[in-house]
Amino acid sequence: MERYGTDGEEERESAIEAAALALQRGGLAVIPTDTVYGIAADAFDPAAVRALLAAKGRGREMPPPVLVSAATTLDALAVRVPGYARTLVEEFWPGPLTLVCHQQTSLQWDLGETRGTVAVRMPDHALAREVLERTGPLAVSSANLTGMPAATDADRAEDMLGEVVDVIVDDGASPGGEASTIVDVTGTQGRVLRLGALSLEQLNAVLEPLGATLVLEDGAPDADQDTDQDTGPDSDQEKDSDEGGA
Template identity: 75%
Template sequence: MSTRVSTGTDEERETAIAAATQALRAGEVAVIPTDTVYGIAADAFDPAAVRKLLAAKGRGREMPPPVLVNAAATVDALAVRIPDWARALFVEFWPGPLTLVLHQQASLQWDLGETRGTVAVRVPDHPLTLEILGRTGPLAVSSANKTGHPAALDADEAEDMLGGDVEVIVDDGPVPGGEASTILDATAAEPRLLRLGALAVEKIDAVLAPHGVSVQGVVRED
């Protein structure tokens, strides 16, 4: 069974961060809060840990997890050929509920699954998550749920689905967002919508307009 740690006081918060960090560095998986939904996390550079994450969710290698980082500056170490319009989105929406699929650095020593040379990256807008990321480095993070079930919005839901498969569950109360991030493919000339989530397309297009591009794959009403 997993260890559940709360963040009600400053002392408990530090204990929770330390417990999650220790578990993740040791190659285990942990449930952590984010600004959108609770996530199940593993060291992105530990293939065995990523396999544990996928197994816990009941997911195969054909659905690789996104990677969370604590700052946009980290992205250049993970991705190449980043369009200027994608960088404009970093500036405007990170930290926040936008995930961008980018061409990954060929030299990266990791195995997230069948990524086809890409990596999905996001900077979450959650102080506790950012502090964990600052101690661990990039984390593979997927929604904390069994595949086919809704994402967990609090630690109880995460524990019900994943309690037997993770080392640590950080209980930081209900997530502030409650809706998954919007995902854009930024590997082509124009951004393509892969999942509509917490960030509206209209807000994204307002940032993209000066770059002469707009989100593709969106059904808009006349």
């Protein structure tokens, strides 16, 4: 495992390049985001995704969310995205909002038992997006072992995952420190599956002028609970302490 800091411009570039290269080669990398640190893998490399899940001690029933570098990528990954979801994207991306959507059926990937859905987020973190620009969409789960709090700094991430990842990028403490809010937008009315950095009131304040509102799913956990991101009706895709999942 190699660990990279980001104090200077050269160090920052080296860290981004090392993480991107490791991911392109099918490895795992811990990267910072605007919420918590995430463990990342190439979303289109099934072996890498399996390694990510194994690193966290999870199975295929808990597939990871996907991070993207631009909002326009949503339409490459998802279909039948409703108008209210696009309003949320315009208002809260980049940022701590994960959307659970119907996935494009033509995608050649295997994130696990997604039941036809994909959880997508665009992080509000320049370094994370620079890595994503070089790699394309990444499967990113919170940097923690199952049952443990998500890492908000590189030291904690290394304690839990240092033996199973190829690269750790240390960008200091996470600026947000709280996981994303997860909204299932696969239905005519959106459902909040997990409350995180964005409250139900913040989300509905944007939608109410359009005549739309979200509802809170019964039993929806808070972001400080180590549950995993549900990516659709009756699915088990993680209500992850990211990140989206990271």
